[in-house]
Amino acid sequence: MTQAASLLELQELDIEILRARKRLDELPEKREILGVRQKIKDVTDLRGKADLLLKKLQADLKAHQDEITTLTEKIASEQTKIMETTDHRAVQSMTREMDGLRRRQDKMEMESLGIMERIDKAAAQTTKIDEALIQLAHKDAALVARFKQVGGALQGEIADLASKRAATAAVIEPATVSRYDQIRESKGGVGVGRLDGTACSACRMSLPAERVLELETGDDIGVCPQCRRLIVVRTSES
Ligand SMILES: [Zn+2]
Numbered sequence: 001m002t003q004a005a006s007l008l009e010l011q012e013l014d015i016e017i018l019r020a021r022k023r024l025d026e027l028p029e030k031r032e033i034l035g036v037r038q039k040i041k042d043v044t045d046l047r048g049k050a051d052l053l054l055k056k057l058q059a060d061l062k063a064h065q066d067e068i069t070t071l072t073e074k075i076a077s078e079q080t081k082i083m084e085t086t087d088h089r090a091v092q093s094m095t096r097e098m099d100g101l102r103r104r105q106d107k108m109e110m111e112s113l114g115i116m117e118r119i120d121k122a123a124a125q126t127t128k129i130d131e132a133l134i135q136l137a138h139k140d141a142a143l144v145a146r147f148k149q150v151g152g153a154l155q156g157e158i159a160d161l162a163s164k165r166a167a168t169a170a171v172i173e174p175a176t177v178s179r180y181d182q183i184r185e186s187k188g189g190v191g192v193g194r195l196d197g198t199a200c201s202a203c204r205m206s207l208p209a210e211r212v213l214e215l216e217t218g219d220d221i222g223v224c225p226q227c228r229r230l231i232v233v234r235t236s237e238s
Pocket residue numbers: 193200201202203204205224225226227228229
């Protein structure tokens with residue numbers, strides 16, 4: 001095989017590699033995995049907020065219960081004092097004081113009930129969130145497994161193509177390969193065209209007759225006067 005034919009083959013392989021990489025990059029599983037991961041992040045944030053609310057409510061409940069305990073003790077000691085007092089006026093004032101303590105105690109108890117209800121709701125919410133997180137983790141694992149399967153096949157294909165490419169590049173003049181690589185890099189993946197009648201197959205431009213003649217009387221691999229890519233004039237020995 002001539003250098004020119006090998007160069008065209010190199011270009012074919014590079015295009016196949018690009019296509020396979022693009023397919024790998026655009027696998028629907030990949031997009032789905034990214035979507036699920038974002039959702040996991042959002043739901044985890046939500047879980048953090050629900051946790052904070054639950055902790056706040058629990059602290060609030062404890063403060064209420066502590067106060068109820070203190071009030072119960074105070075009421076009991078007032079009760080004892082009333083029993084021990086014979087002074088009518090003192091009893092009356094202590095009774096008023098005790099009524100105030102009982103009202104406060106009732107209020108605290110009512111509020112505690114409300115807080116307990118809110119704790120139940122918040123706990124149910126965190127349970128729901130945890131279930132959602134478990135489901136999302138399952139979905140993520142299944143998608144990753146499928147991505148590995150489909151993507152693995154594509155990666156194998158890319159590796160095969162890459163080794164074929166290396167073998168092909170090895171038989172071409174290194175200077176030609178590096179020139180081709182540079183052009184390919186700067187021109188969207190296509191570094192070489194072929195002279196197709198009077199046109200360059202890479203840029204599709206019809207070349208003036210004198211340029212075609214120059215190419216035809218020159219080397220197997222020339223330069224397209226239009227797009228400046230390498231251009232293969234002939235692939236067989238002349
Ligand atoms: Zn061209």
